[in-house]
Amino acid sequence: MCGIAGILSYRNSAPPVDQEELVTIRDHMALRGPDGAGLWISADKRVGFAHRRLAIIDLSNGGDQPMHTPDRRLSIVFNGEIYNYLAIRKQLEAKGHVFRSSSDTEVLLYAYLEYGEAMVGHLRGMYAFAIWRESDRSLFLARDPFGIKPLYYSDNGYSFRFASQVKALLTSKAISTEPDPAGHVGFFLWGSVPEPHTLYESIKCLPAGTTLTIKQDKSAQVNRFFDLPDEFNAFSDAPINRHPDLQHEIYELMRDSVQHHLVADVPVGIFLSSGIDSATITALASEICKDTLNAVTLGFEEYRNSALDETQLAAKLANAYGVQQNTAWMNKDHFAANVQRIFDAMDQPTIDGVNTYLVSQVAAQAGMKVALSGLGGDELFGSYPSFKDVPYSVSRLSGISRIPGLGRGFRAVTSPLLHKFTSPKYAGLLEYGGSYEGAYLLRRGLYMPWELLDVLEPEMVKEGWARLQPIAQLTQSIPRRGTPFSKVAALELSWYMRNQLLRDSDWAGMAHSLEIRLPMVDIDLFRKLGPFAAGSLPPGKADLANACLGKSANALIERKKSGFSVPVDRWIQELALTSGTDRGLRDWAKTVYSKHYLRSPIYAKERVLVFRVGNLGDTLVSLPAIARIREKHPNASLCLLTNHESNASRLISTWSVVKPLGYFDCLIEYKKSKGLISQAVQLLCLSMTLRKFSPQMVYNLAPKRNTWQHRRDSFFFQKVLSIPHFTKNSNFDIPAKDFDGKLQKLEPEWKRLYRIVDEKSLASFKLSVPSAERMRAVEILSSVTNSTDGHLIAIGPGSKMPSKIWLFENFEKLGTDLLATRSDITLVVLGGSEDKSIGDRLRKSWGSRATNLAGELSIYESAAVLEKCDLYIGNDTGTMHLAAMVGTSCVALFSARDYPGLWEPYGENHVVLRKEVQCAGCMLEVCTEKKNMCLAMISVPEAKQAILQMPSLQPGLSKYARLNIAETSLSQS
Numbered sequence: 001m002c003g004i005a006g007i008l009s010y011r012n013s014a015p016p017v018d019q020e021e022l023v024t025i026r027d028h029m030a031l032r033g034p035d036g037a038g039l040w041i042s043a044d045k046r047v048g049f050a051h052r053r054l055a056i057i058d059l060s061n062g063g064d065q066p067m068h069t070p071d072r073r074l075s076i077v078f079n080g081e082i083y084n085y086l087a088i089r090k091q092l093e094a095k096g097h098v099f100r101s102s103s104d105t106e107v108l109l110y111a112y113l114e115y116g117e118a119m120v121g122h123l124r125g126m127y128a129f130a131i132w133r134e135s136d137r138s139l140f141l142a143r144d145p146f147g148i149k150p151l152y153y154s155d156n157g158y159s160f161r162f163a164s165q166v167k168a169l170l171t172s173k174a175i176s177t178e179p180d181p182a183g184h185v186g187f188f189l190w191g192s193v194p195e196p197h198t199l200y201e202s203i204k205c206l207p208a209g210t211t212l213t214i215k216q217d218k219s220a221q222v223n224r225f226f227d228l229p230d231e232f233n234a235f236s237d238a239p240i241n242r243h244p245d246l247q248h249e250i251y252e253l254m255r256d257s258v259q260h261h262l263v264a265d266v267p268v269g270i271f272l273s274s275g276i277d278s279a280t281i282t283a284l285a286s287e288i289c290k291d292t293l294n295a296v297t298l299g300f301e302e303y304r305n306s307a308l309d310e311t312q313l314a315a316k317l318a319n320a321y322g323v324q325q326n327t328a329w330m331n332k333d334h335f336a337a338n339v340q341r342i343f344d345a346m347d348q349p350t351i352d353g354v355n356t357y358l359v360s361q362v363a364a365q366a367g368m369k370v371a372l373s374g375l376g377g378d379e380l381f382g383s384y385p386s387f388k389d390v391p392y393s394v395s396r397l398s399g400i401s402r403i404p405g406l407g408r409g410f411r412a413v414t415s416p417l418l419h420k421f422t423s424p425k426y427a428g429l430l431e432y433g434g435s436y437e438g439a440y441l442l443r444r445g446l447y448m449p450w451e452l453l454d455v456l457e458p459e460m461v462k463e464g465w466a467r468l469q470p471i472a473q474l475t476q477s478i479p480r481r482g483t484p485f486s487k488v489a490a491l492e493l494s495w496y497m498r499n500q501l502l503r504d505s506d507w508a509g510m511a512h513s514l515e516i517r518l519p520m521v522d523i524d525l526f527r528k529l530g531p532f533a534a535g536s537l538p539p540g541k542a543d544l545a546n547a548c549l550g551k552s553a554n555a556l557i558e559r560k561k562s563g564f565s566v567p568v569d570r571w572i573q574e575l576a577l578t579s580g581t582d583r584g585l586r587d588w589a590k591t592v593y594s595k596h597y598l599r600s601p602i603y604a605k606e607r608v609l610v611f612r613v614g615n616l617g618d619t620l621v622s623l624p625a626i627a628r629i630r631e632k633h634p635n636a637s638l639c640l641l642t643n644h645e646s647n648a649s650r651l652i653s654t655w656s657v658v659k660p661l662g663y664f665d666c667l668i669e670y671k672k673s674k675g676l677i678s679q680a681v682q683l684l685c686l687s688m689t690l691r692k693f694s695p696q697m698v699y700n701l702a703p704k705r706n707t708w709q710h711r712r713d714s715f716f717f718q719k720v721l722s723i724p725h726f727t728k729n730s731n732f733d734i735p736a737k738d739f740d741g742k743l744q745k746l747e748p749e750w751k752r753l754y755r756i757v758d759e760k761s762l763a764s765f766k767l768s769v770p771s772a773e774r775m776r777a778v779e780i781l782s783s784v785t786n787s788t789d790g791h792l793i794a795i796g797p798g799s800k801m802p803s804k805i806w807l808f809e810n811f812e813k814l815g816t817d818l819l820a821t822r823s824d825i826t827l828v829v830l831g832g833s834e835d836k837s838i839g840d841r842l843r844k845s846w847g848s849r850a851t852n853l854a855g856e857l858s859i860y861e862s863a864a865v866l867e868k869c870d871l872y873i874g875n876d877t878g879t880m881h882l883a884a885m886v887g888t889s890c891v892a893l894f895s896a897r898d899y900p901g902l903w904e905p906y907g908e909n910h911v912v913l914r915k916e917v918q919c920a921g922c923m924l925e926v927c928t929e930k931k932n933m934c935l936a937m938i939s940v941p942e943a944k945q946a947i948l949q950m951p952s953l954q955p956g957l958s959k960y961a962r963l964n965i966a967e968t969s970l971s972q973s
Helices: 019-027 085-094 102-121 168-169 181-191 228-237 246-261 276-288 313-320 331-347 352-366 387-399 407-423 424-432 436-444 449-454 458-468 470-477 486-512 523-533 541-548 549-560 568-574 586-596 616-632 654-661 677-693 707-721 749-757 771-782 807-821 835-848 858-868 878-885 940-948 960-972
Strands: 002-009 036-041 049-051 074-082 123-131 138-144 152-157 160-164 210-215 221-224 270-271 294-300 324-330 369-371 515-517 605-610 637-643 664-670 697-702 724-726 793-797 825-829 850-852 873-874 890-894 911-914
Touching: 002 019, 002 074, 019 036, 019 049, 019 168, 019 228, 019 793, 049 074, 049 123, 074 102, 074 210, 085 850, 102 123, 102 138, 102 210, 102 486, 102 568, 138 294, 160 168, 160 228, 181 449, 181 458, 221 387, 228 470, 228 486, 228 523, 246 276, 246 523, 246 541, 246 586, 270 276, 276 313, 276 541, 294 313, 313 324, 313 549, 324 352, 324 470, 331 352, 331 724, 369 424, 369 549, 387 436, 387 486, 407 424, 424 449, 436 470, 436 486, 436 890, 449 458, 449 549, 458 470, 470 486, 486 515, 486 523, 541 549, 568 586, 605 616, 605 677, 616 749, 637 654, 637 677, 637 890, 654 664, 654 858, 664 677, 677 707, 677 807, 677 835, 697 749, 707 724, 771 858, 793 807, 793 878, 807 825, 807 835, 825 835, 835 850, 858 873, 858 878, 873 878, 873 940, 878 890
Parallel strands: 270 294, 270 369, 294 324, 369 515, 605 637, 605 697, 637 664, 697 724, 793 825, 793 873, 825 850, 873 890, 890 911
Antiparallel strands: 002 049, 002 160, 036 049, 074 123, 123 138, 138 210, 152 160, 210 221
């Protein structure tokens, strides 16, 4: 049992192996191998191996690694034990191979020399190893059939790195920590990270039962030599039914496995609980060993003298088999003293493993270097509840689940209610319970698929689910032929045991330099017992007990199965390690994930809600404030709460504007309601949704409110949702009139919103336009103007409110006069689809130096066009705000509908044309009585003069030409 690492620079352009990096990776695994540290780097520095040794077999220096053949043709680093190495060695010696040590590592070297990659078919044991062959400069990696020993690798296309731990690889500065969404989704789905994924995009797990070969200047090739579904299919082809000698056969097979697992040059101990599996191993080991065996049993103060107390029956078993028992009592305080060490030792996040960590700690303190565990017995002899529950669910629900839409509809209706009273899994019964893969997901899943948005951001869930494809992967894990028993056994072996139990045994044991061996996870035992699983009545735990335990069998059979239980959920709540608001181990899962993987940017340390309603213009003026919120909370989960406008054909939703900017991680929408009952129902539904997000802070960027609205918002966020931090918005105060009767000018909305977020400074902002839309703008505008000194003027003649529209005749005359006055001007009409007809009329009137793009472009395509324009001229509308946000100067035509100053465009270098009238501040959407008198007072000559005086239209290189030159230069560099 050891820790292995290596680096291969397989591309000719890759840098040579960095010795310091390799040593750093190796020594991060010091606890895996405290008995020695080895290092080898080839003469050309293209490959290097490192090793930490826990000496179990051949304690002499002859077992040191990295190990080489005398001619240096082969080099190896190896983690694990080969239990049949003596038999393989005898075969190799018969073929003329000479050995210099008594280690199983050297046997692997010569087995590879003799059999090549087919060597794995000869091995019985747990292993992960790497062999370098100098003759063809190839690296060969292999991992045991069940995945008992871990092996992780990172390949950047030039250099290949591997190690026994993810955290060891992360010590390398050459390895990226970008997240793998599938790993994150997989953890919350199962409580462990399913292979081949890790939390990191650049680090993969070599799957169990596979080999990997990589040669100089060639990409890696992964080959599977052991496949569980195929194994079970083969068992189904030759099933064995129960016969009178079954129990004797079980005894012989189990005794053979235990005997092989006792091979060691150091004493071997046992994890002894009151279960049949550990009792079986204890009984058989005591028959085989001549010396007294030591066993370790854990007791928990919370369980003392209860049905979950393992100690009393374990003591009787130890006495019956002549085993020296060490009983250690644990409690909350012991866990509290070790919890940070547990987080540090945990290589990948898992909701289990605490029990194994604690029992390994006691075993190490008792002087053990090797301990036998009963892990694997439940999978082999079908004692998990899943062996009954999953087939039962499939038999009852398979027909119902085929009805289109029924399961999903049932889940949508019941899920919001069920989670308050019972397990949320019941909501998915009709949707998932009718198939083996779906029923198994319900049985073993931690968070259900529809709950993942409660713990991860939407984009992470979407991409992670697509990569992970859990239902498809589960389906592939099920043998095509076989009994219900064999199907569930294949699922349990492939998922729960492989990704959680085995991995937990590795990191928890290695945290104490303890090798944990698993006689019930053995390839020979599996293949000889497997045909019985395909029979009509597979052997169970009672058969195992009667076969191996003699007089102790009845007491163990009659005892209700409790598993190796640890009161972790109680401890973590009493120690306030979690909120205690979620069911089962879910809170523990979130604690493990957040406390141990804070370096990962995906899990938000804080959750921030931004409340902003409105359409295009309302959204655009809030962007400087929103950008500042993201700057202030770079690692937070940011969620936008906005009114539901995306279904209105003429309006542009807030989300469609902000989503491409990447400020927000998720969206919560609500529909406007009329009537007290509708509003009450709406607020109830909204509060349930917001409670799932659980924000710690709200930025209230809503428009100015009247007193009632302001109090309603404050009560909802602070009293109903109990959000600790709530940035209050300002009430709406009707501006006073000055001495001559004119309304006093208000602070612009964009400035007011920014001040809510940050009162200290006002940072500059410019809307970021995606490169694809910029390229589209160049393509569009190239057909409009090719002149390097020509100036583009954007015209925005439309508005969703008729009271804001300047007359068509005014726009027509203004454009005609501008084109007649300046030969270097081109006019571009922009707007929504409702403005297309007016744009066509204007283009027809203006001639070839004008084009109409209204209704033809997306929001960001319009932004890209506006970015290249020297000026915007038009009504106070969303297009005006879009121009200002990309840094284009505006001559904006304002009605007196709104209060002066409130909706002025962002930034400087703008001219606002607005006439003061007695009815200013009317807030009318349609002005029938006055017939838009305020806008009619703005004359064409006045607008023309303001335009021609704008600095951006002065003679010289146009903005369009300047931007094209800059972008061309950037692309060439």
